[in-house]
Amino acid sequence: MFFTFKYPRVLIKNYCYYLDPVIIVGIVHPTEDKLLLGRQKRWPGRMYSCIAGFVEAGESIEECVRRESYEEAGIKVDRVLYHSSQPWPFPNSLMFGFIAEAVTTDIKLEDKELESAIWFTREEVLAALNQESGSRFTMPPGNAIAHQLIKTWANDGEWRVKNRPSNAKM
Secondary structure, X not given: OEEEEEEOOEEEEEEOOOOEEEEEEEEEOOOOOEEEEEEOOOOOOOEOEOEEEEOOOOOOHHHHHHHHHHHHHOOOEEEEEXXXXXXXXXXXXXXXXXXXXXXOOOOOOOOOOOOEEEEXXXXXXXXXXXXXXXXXXXXXXXXXXXXXXXXXXXXXXXXXXXXXXXXXXX
């Protein structure tokens, strides 16, 4: 779809594109030093990543974090904290990255989007980040927002501030 504006001797076409918002979240265990990561069957090797999904119409991005966490892994989350964003070309999307704290810990893969989801310890995550031989899983590529979320959790304690208010609306 395009709109045409006429100026003297100039014809300008402005194309109207749509953008699908997507969330991705690193889910932190509420009592143990662990991070929940999931795996889709089509991913290479032993790669695990953060939970992700499309924002539905009328839904805030914080509400989407909560819904996707529950739908994909059966985990309820709170303290949804924004991290960063990244263009995501599948199809025309903008991915919003979050770190959230789990309220529940029992993993339930009911919607079958994920082949597996596991609570990984900080040591296991650091081994994967450092590409150590024998690490339990492999990381998403370094330029992916998932990699940056996982790296932030593994190396930065700011998300652990308990008095930091949640910005979630649900």
